[in-house]
Amino acid sequence: MQRLLPTVSDTPRKSTFSIVAADLETGEVGCAVQSKYFSVGSVVPWAWAGVGAVATQAAGVAVYGRLVLEELQRGATPEAALETVLAGDPGRETRQLGIVTADGRAVAYTGRECMDWAGHRVGPGFSVQGNILAGEAVVDEMARAYTDTLGTLVERLVAALEAGQAAGGDKRGQQSAALIVERAGGRIESREGIDRVCDLRIEDHPEPIVELRRLVGIWADWDAQRRAHAHYERGDVGAAADLLRTAAAGREEPMLLYNLACYESLDGRSAEAVAHLRRAVALDGSYRALAAEDPDFDPIRGHLTEL
Secondary structure (H helix, E strand, O other): OOOOOOOHHHOOOEOEEEEEEEEOOOOEEEEEEEEOOOOHHHOOEEEEOOOEEEEEEEOOOOHHHHHHHHHHHOOOOHHHHHHHHHOOOOOHHHEEEEEEEOOOOEEEEEOOOOOOOOEEEEEOOEEEEEEOEOOOHHHHHHHHHHHHOOOOHHHHHHHHHHHHHHOOOEOOOOOEEEEEEEEOOHHHHHOOOOOEEEEEEEOOOOOHHHHHHHHHHHHHHHHHHHHHHHHHHOOOHHHHHHHHHHHHOOOOOHHHHHHHHHHHHHOOOHHHHHHHHHHHHHHOOHHHHHHHHOHHHHHHHHHOOOO
């Protein structure tokens, strides 16, 4: 069947910088992007657990993300997948793509007609790319920040965007940002039937990367609680408590403290449970009534009269 190809006029140019990356230790793949373009997350970032991640931008064609991933899933190399998708495209010189496989092979393409400054950098397990940028320092700094930053793939992807923006970012300014990460087996842990562990979008904002960083902080709390609950469901409340204790260290987040107290109560850590529950109630009084009916606190019920 003949594939209908987009024309250049079908795809308005997006001034954009992005990163695709694979974390070989966790099995995660992801993409983060910022653009002077409304709802960039609906076009540029693509990721499939166990397969790879793609950024399709400049005069970007959203479906190229899916088509590249399908080629990778069939066993194509990233270079072959790129050529297959661009073959016969009359606007290929206006396209820009970054591709990484789940095992860390990366490739990028910047068409000769992408608007200046446009280019990419490919490193071990990642590719950064951008067009209509303040200069090549944007992609250089993104690559440096991703390589130098410690932490989860989500945190490293955001750090790359922040470094790109600090180096001048998009010539035309800021508008939207997005971040997606998938992990093979994520569905087992989340019980949600999907492998996507992080999916955040800022559609229209004067400082979308700043807003993305804020949302990542909220996501990190949620992710810690989700992983702790997975330990709890497997009957390991000690591991659940230890995980949340690390996540809550130095924090004043009442939900984290409340759930930590639940696991500590069930694990026989009475003094710690009482202290964390009291702090949660002090920060948010609504937890007082909840604790009164929560069976997780039955082991320390005698210590809760003064909440």
